[in-house]
Amino acid sequence: MDEGDAGSAERLLVLIGEHRDTIREALDDEEYALLVSRLTALAEAAPDEDRAVRRALQGVRRALVPLPPDHPVRAELDSLRAVVVPPGPGAVAGARELMAWFRLPSPVREPPCGRDPGRDRLLREPALSAAEARARCGGAPPPELIRLRDPRDGDRYPEFQFTPGGGTPHGVVLEVNRLLLADIDPWGAASWWFSGNTWLRGTPAALLGRLPDHRLVGAALELAEGE
Template sequence: MNPYRVLAAVAADWGRLGPYLRSGTAGTEGAAGTEDAAGTEDAAVTANGLSSALRSLRSMERHAPGRTAAAGETARFVLALLPPAEAERLVAAHPDRLAGTLEDGTSEKAPAEEVYAGFTVADLAFLLLDDNPMVGPLLGPVRERLLSYPMLDDWAAEAHARTHGLIRLRGESGARGMDRIRIRIPSFQFGDAVTPWPVVVAVNGLLDAGRDPWGAADWWLSANGYLGVAPAELLGRGQDSQLVGTARYLVEGE
């Protein structure tokens, strides 16, 4: 099998296959009766092994020695957690690796053999390890764009770890996606780097930023048809009521 494409295919079909990996059980397809305690323990061990293997894989440079072996180990953990029929389908659909070439002739993108429907192993890591839904050919670029805006430094982010009403973007893990999950807090939310704008807290509440921080960040940092500019550009300019009204209209309608 091609382990990279197997892992990317799972990311592409996350809505259906993700619950098997999250729960650490293989489901009930093809099984008789209820999984016993030993089976449950084995599944938990496999799920932990998958998390560890995926962390190790995403920390490797693209051409690092042993990367293909690490991808194979990760794929085997994934397949062990899926129902047998799903595992067999994935293996059959993605046969042995081919001698692929780099897209556009560069080393900045994954080889074609590592991509499935625009998804890669990195997307599976975002989904499983970071609980970050901003993946794939459509949402991945949005994630990168939002993370390119100024953020609080690590010290300030830690100081505001419990500050109410802030957008927190989870899953940016440092250089080459190392295994330390970081919480990124967009700095536009602060007037003086210490105190959040009250209107930001109010609007974030309307946008339910605690549940959908990426959607809230996208609202603040993208051009708005009603306001004519990105809402964040109006902070501190006496437009608080207009910001609240526009967010309320988005959520509640007319």
């Protein structure tokens, strides 16, 4: 590991600290609680256990994916390679300092009219109903498909996941969604697909079929595995 790699990990944590208030405003209560839990895991990791530190930092990075694309921290995620290499003890020390701030009382974020703007943006993307998804899949949709729960319209499956002309799910979408843990965090996975990605130089959902499948898988691996 060189000094630049370690500096990248610490830089991410510095950015989180600098933008704590706007991070809280941008994430809903569940997403914010997940971020705090991932930071706690990093702070509690043994500094000399590189693999544990790296995976804990991967968790922090993944918890930040639901941030809006124009948020300063979210905009840096794709260009920072903080979780790709063992980040060293500096990341653990940085996380411990951050926890002093994140454990302070913070007002509960309440989206206007009970709606979440970030999730509303994702729900505006073309999608299939649960019945339409079942018809496309010939039965129950596989758990790897992103399923977004809309309190007004029921379950919605973003349409980009399916091949054109009434086809079945894209194989590469299922592979990427497994890496993104779409069955556990569908909103985070959807945000990845619909947000700009500096590695791919575009939005993954829009690049589906235009880039080789391995490029999409590789970009997801950088985020999900970091190895």
